[in-house]
Amino acid sequence: SSADIGVTGMGVMGKNLARNLARHGHKVAIHNRTASRTEAVVAEHGEEGTFIPAGSMDDFVASLSSPRVAIIMVQAGAATDAVIEELASRMDEGDIIVDCGNALFSDTRRREAALRERGLHFVGCGVSGGEEGALLGPSIMPGGSVESYKRLGPMLESISAHVDGEPCCTHVGADGAGHFVKMVHNGIEYADMQVIGEAYDLLRRALGLTPAEIADIFAEWNEGDLDSYLMEVSVEVLRRVDARSGKPLVDVIVDAAGQKGTGAWTTQTALTLGVPVTGIGEATFARGLSSSPVQREGAREFAAEAADWDVQDRDAFIEDVRQALYASKLVAYSQGFNLIQAAAAEYGWDISLGDMARIWRAGCIIRARFLGEVTRAYEANADLPLLIGDSYFHHKVVAALPSWRRVVSLSALHGVPAPVFSSSLSYYDGVRSDRLPAALIQGQRDYFGAHTYKRVDSEGSFHVLWATEDRKEVEA
Numbered sequence: 001s002s003a004d005i006g007v008t009g010m011g012v013m014g015k016n017l018a019r020n021l022a023r024h025g026h027k028v029a030i031h032n033r034t035a036s037r038t039e040a041v042v043a044e045h046g047e048e049g050t051f052i053p054a055g056s057m058d059d060f061v062a063s064l065s066s067p068r069v070a071i072i073m074v075q076a077g078a079a080t081d082a083v084i085e086e087l088a089s090r091m092d093e094g095d096i097i098v099d100c101g102n103a104l105f106s107d108t109r110r111r112e113a114a115l116r117e118r119g120l121h122f123v124g125c126g127v128s129g130g131e132e133g134a135l136l137g138p139s140i141m142p143g144g145s146v147e148s149y150k151r152l153g154p155m156l157e158s159i160s161a162h163v164d165g166e167p168c169c170t171h172v173g174a175d176g177a178g179h180f181v182k183m184v185h186n187g188i189e190y191a192d193m194q195v196i197g198e199a200y201d202l203l204r205r206a207l208g209l210t211p212a213e214i215a216d217i218f219a220e221w222n223e224g225d226l227d228s229y230l231m232e233v234s235v236e237v238l239r240r241v242d243a244r245s246g247k248p249l250v251d252v253i254v255d256a257a258g259q260k261g262t263g264a265w266t267t268q269t270a271l272t273l274g275v276p277v278t279g280i281g282e283a284t285f286a287r288g289l290s291s292s293p294v295q296r297e298g299a300r301e302f303a304a305e306a307a308d309w310d311v312q313d314r315d316a317f318i319e320d321v322r323q324a325l326y327a328s329k330l331v332a333y334s335q336g337f338n339l340i341q342a343a344a345a346e347y348g349w350d351i352s353l354g355d356m357a358r359i360w361r362a363g364c365i366i367r368a369r370f371l372g373e374v375t376r377a378y379e380a381n382a383d384l385p386l387l388i389g390d391s392y393f394h395h396k397v398v399a400a401l402p403s404w405r406r407v408v409s410l411s412a413l414h415g416v417p418a419p420v421f422s423s424s425l426s427y428y429d430g431v432r433s434d435r436l437p438a439a440l441i442q443g444q445r446d447y448f449g450a451h452t453y454k455r456v457d458s459e460g461s462f463h464v465l466w467a468t469e470d471r472k473e474v475e476a
């Protein structure tokens, strides 16, 4: 029993995490259901560090030094439950099981509670950065007990991405907090990808630019406030010419966006907690719309009812779109952080939003320059109710507003869908409104369901006896 840590599941993510650990001087036990994969890792990468290959689950657990730490990197759901049981039944009190897959946080909470009963630590751990990140330095979001972090944390911090010497890994909070934050990270990823998509679509349809020309514009944006990994990726994809057809690659890719579920989880959770994450929700629905061939076919006859574009000042329009993109992206982050705040209150997690922004600055898919400012904002005020309310960001939004409004109006006028641009603007206008039509909704609810309402001028709940002749107001 000499391994510092073990990884079971030698798919590409598990393999790369194991290699990253070995490269950082940790002795890593590795295991896979099909043993040939384990052997292949040693054959191909054995010289990168110390691997201890295990042919069976018994050998794997036996090879771990105590308290044992075993990382699971298998499919979410039933496969994860099965592997947890195989490990747990061979482990002793104080041992630590770490699930680095994209598990649903409520599953993580259930598993953590069950294993705690058995004296084991269960850590739901978000890992972002894809295959390359796993190997070269991901952003890591571990939940679970503080005690388990003492043993596990230093190893994870050593393999994570770093910014100015600081690791992009920290203890997020108890039980499912790590997987929750990773889920919201992915939701924000959906919104971030969608706003870049909306900007591309508008530039293309309004100005008739080619994908390569839009790539050049994006490359320029990527030098400023919008500097991000996803922008970089978009430039690469838009520049790519398809070898087979000679067309831009983006024109031969079927325009139906896939999804593995984390955006939907974020949206579902937000609905349950009553937190408006409109940017993430609309981005998830936009993927759904794109992947609805029957509905899209059925709507073909609605085509060509919008006005033609006639943009007079091309550069001004491009700048407007840039501003709309920035503001909408900011709203999506602001909403995502609000969701984390609400969940922390609901589940009793002590999550530092500043730390979350800090560990997202590198390694993960949503890494972006502006996360430095987000970190600053939450470090200045840990309970900031609204990221867009921070004075730096509020100035940015106010400066973007005229452009944002023009872009949203023009997109509606010309029939170009911009669901996240427009819903984010509606959110902004809603949250800043002095009075909302929610007052009327309360009146309607009271009318048909006696659901009562509160008054602006006195305490208590009230109800109008709508069905009676004199319709008197009574205290409920």
Ligand code: 6PG
Binding pocket: 102, 127, 128, 129, 130, 186, 189, 258, 259, 260, 261, 262, 263, 364, 365
């Ligand atoms: C990451 C990614 C990763 C994965 C997404 C893709 O942080 O490294 O988010 O988790 O690429 O799950 O999600 P979709 O397939 O749903 O787009």
